[in-house]
Amino acid sequence: MPKVAFQGEKGAFSEDAAFRFWRSKVSPVPHRTFRDVFESVWKGRCEAGIIPIENAQTGSIHQNVDLLLEYRLSVTGEIILRIRHCLLALPGVRMRDVRRILSHPQALEQCSGFLRSQKGITSVPTHDTAGSAKMISEECQKDSAAIASARAGQDYGLAVLKRGIENHEQNYTRFLVISKKAGSPTRSAKTSVVFSLKDIPGGLYKALSVFALRDINLLKIESRPMRKGPWKYWFYLDFEGALLDSHCSRAIDHLGEITTYLKVLGSYPVGRVIE
Amino acid sequence: MPKVAFQGEKGAFSEDAAFRFWRSKVSPVPHRTFRDVFESVWKGRCEAGIIPIENAQTGSIHQNVDLLLEYRLSVTGEIILRIRHCLLALPGVRMRDVRRILSHPQALEQCSGFLRSQKGITSVPTHDTAGSAKMISEECQKDSAAIASARAGQDYGLAVLKRGIENHEQNYTRFLVISKKAGSPTRSAKTSVVFSLKDIPGGLYKALSVFALRDINLLKIESRPMRKGPWKYWFYLDFEGALLDSHCSRAIDHLGEITTYLKVLGSYPVGRVIE
Numbered sequence: 001m002p003k004v005a006f007q008g009e010k011g012a013f014s015e016d017a018a019f020r021f022w023r024s025k026v027s028p029v030p031h032r033t034f035r036d037v038f039e040s041v042w043k044g045r046c047e048a049g050i051i052p053i054e055n056a057q058t059g060s061i062h063q064n065v066d067l068l069l070e071y072r073l074s075v076t077g078e079i080i081l082r083i084r085h086c087l088l089a090l091p092g093v094r095m096r097d098v099r100r101i102l103s104h105p106q107a108l109e110q111c112s113g114f115l116r117s118q119k120g121i122t123s124v125p126t127h128d129t130a131g132s133a134k135m136i137s138e139e140c141q142k143d144s145a146a147i148a149s150a151r152a153g154q155d156y157g158l159a160v161l162k163r164g165i166e167n168h169e170q171n172y173t174r175f176l177v178i179s180k181k182a183g184s185p186t187r188s189a190k191t192s193v194v195f196s197l198k199d200i201p202g203g204l205y206k207a208l209s210v211f212a213l214r215d216i217n218l219l220k221i222e223s224r225p226m227r228k229g230p231w232k233y234w235f236y237l238d239f240e241g242a243l244l245d246s247h248c249s250r251a252i253d254h255l256g257e258i259t260t261y262l263k264v265l266g267s268y269p270v271g272r273v274i275e
Numbered sequence: 276m277p278k279v280a281f282q283g284e285k286g287a288f289s290e291d292a293a294f295r296f297w298r299s300k301v302s303p304v305p306h307r308t309f310r311d312v313f314e315s316v317w318k319g320r321c322e323a324g325i326i327p328i329e330n331a332q333t334g335s336i337h338q339n340v341d342l343l344l345e346y347r348l349s350v351t352g353e354i355i356l357r358i359r360h361c362l363l364a365l366p367g368v369r370m371r372d373v374r375r376i377l378s379h380p381q382a383l384e385q386c387s388g389f390l391r392s393q394k395g396i397t398s399v400p401t402h403d404t405a406g407s408a409k410m411i412s413e414e415c416q417k418d419s420a421a422i423a424s425a426r427a428g429q430d431y432g433l434a435v436l437k438r439g440i441e442n443h444e445q446n447y448t449r450f451l452v453i454s455k456k457a458g459s460p461t462r463s464a465k466t467s468v469v470f471s472l473k474d475i476p477g478g479l480y481k482a483l484s485v486f487a488l489r490d491i492n493l494l495k496i497e498s499r500p501m502r503k504g505p506w507k508y509w510f511y512l513d514f515e516g517a518l519l520d521s522h523c524s525r526a527i528d529h530l531g532e533i534t535t536y537l538k539v540l541g542s543y544p545v546g547r548v549i550e
Contacts, residue, residue: 055500127400167502205493211477220506223496225331230331
């Protein structure tokens with residue numbers, strides 16, 4: 001079974017995503033940081049990595065957006081997971097015993113409505129959802145609860161105090177699969193690129209025209225700061241179609257004429273949605 | 276002196292920004308969350324608010340981007356601050372005593388290079404830079420240090436262990452001033468708008484054309500998820516010029532024809548940069 005790198009502890013949502021993407025025929029390997037995941041794939045210690053890239057409620061996971069630019073790896077797959085957050089605590093702990101709720105800042109934000117309704121409870125940001133569950137279990141913290149997946153609760157012997165505490169039903173996260181070798185999808189595909197623009201009037205308008213002129217559908221656009229000079233940006237674009245399609249490869253050639261930098265992150269099959 | 280709401284404890288970078296924007300003729304009022312800042316301005320408890328909107332290294336502060344859409348307040352000013360992070364600890368504490376470094380996740384990210392170089396020290400995310408300094412001071416934590424401003428160190432009686440620990444020299448943060456009453460800038464101005472697009476092919480391309488056709492310079496574009504349906508987006512756009520300029524107001528009229536929602540966040544003078 002392929003070894004696949006993910007960030008977080010056993011029980012993380014990224015581990016779920018790996019099991020779903022490879023239909024359980026996979027051996028997920030926990031890593032401390034997102035950078036460690038990229039490093040592990042780059043060095044060949046894992047065949048692939050799986051990273052969250054965007055949540056439908058809170059937006060992009062910027063560290064991963066930036067790492068896609070930094071590392072010479074290809075995006076080869078996508079999967080979308082409905083994220084269901086649980087409040088987990090040691091067995092026997094009741095809601096009124098809880099003084100602190102631990103989780104990753106993104107998870108705290110996705111459950112902000114629930115947290116605001118809990119008077120006298122402090123929310124404590126941590127590095128990890130499943131890691132928070134693990135910590136409560138290992139340190140036997142009877143006044144704390146963690147926000148994490150139901151599976152994290154099982155993994156660390158915690159009980160579910162409350163289920164489905166996320167703000168919105170539309171709480172989906174898109175995960176990307178990264179590998180050293182680019183894919184060549186034939187069925188319904190999308191392509192991700194990143195570029196920087198020449199400093200010309202209407203530069204972005206001209207960049208988008210290469211797609212508009214060919215009736216290529218844009219799925220997403222996002223800007224991220226370039227670190228060397230303030231208020232200059234990288235643009236990340238997802239569009240329908242694969243590089244193997246001639247109208248897409250011509251659009252990319254055309255785009256190259258008006259960019260100072262252009263990198264194709266990968267073409268990959270449009271991801272399944274797991275409810 | 277006008278009362279101005281900011282997020283964080285006394286000593287926060289936002290408080291600095293307020294002092295700089297109003298050239299010290301201001302009375303900054305601390306608030307726990309960004310939402311509290313918006314609420315305070317909306318309810319008239321403070322004449323204005325000041326919020327960080329974007330850091331040149333780590334990108335947008337999304338909570339504030341989202342709150343600008345939610346509240347009917349106007350952006351009336353801008354100021355840009357060079358952010359210099361200090362490592363602060365109780366007087367007498369040496370670097371080798373430090374086991375934990377506390378700060379807001381954005382500050383931890385802006386100092387990630389320094390943090391990676393410190394072996395055996397755990398970084399602990401908190402809600403606040405200045406708040407971390409305050410906590411260390413009040414709880415007399417001798418094994419901890421905080422990442423915050425030099426002024427936070429003075430405010431809470433902490434010594435500076437190390438200065439300028441941010442990753443990049445280009446560590447600038449843009450702050451926006453929000454008020455109930457819109458401004459009407461006459462000198463060099465910019466305008467911020469937010470819109471959603473009709474579901475038509477090349478929609479974004481058409482939206483940008485209203486600016487390109489009038490030679491209006493785009494300064495920034497950003498997308499944020501719409502929460503009700505996954506993978507639909509709000510677009511935030513900054514452009515050169517004020518609504519009072521007739522070519523800008525015509526562009527906005529034109530934009531209204533191809534959007535399903537359009538809100539002008541405000542026209543305001545381009546901000547000073549404080550080194």
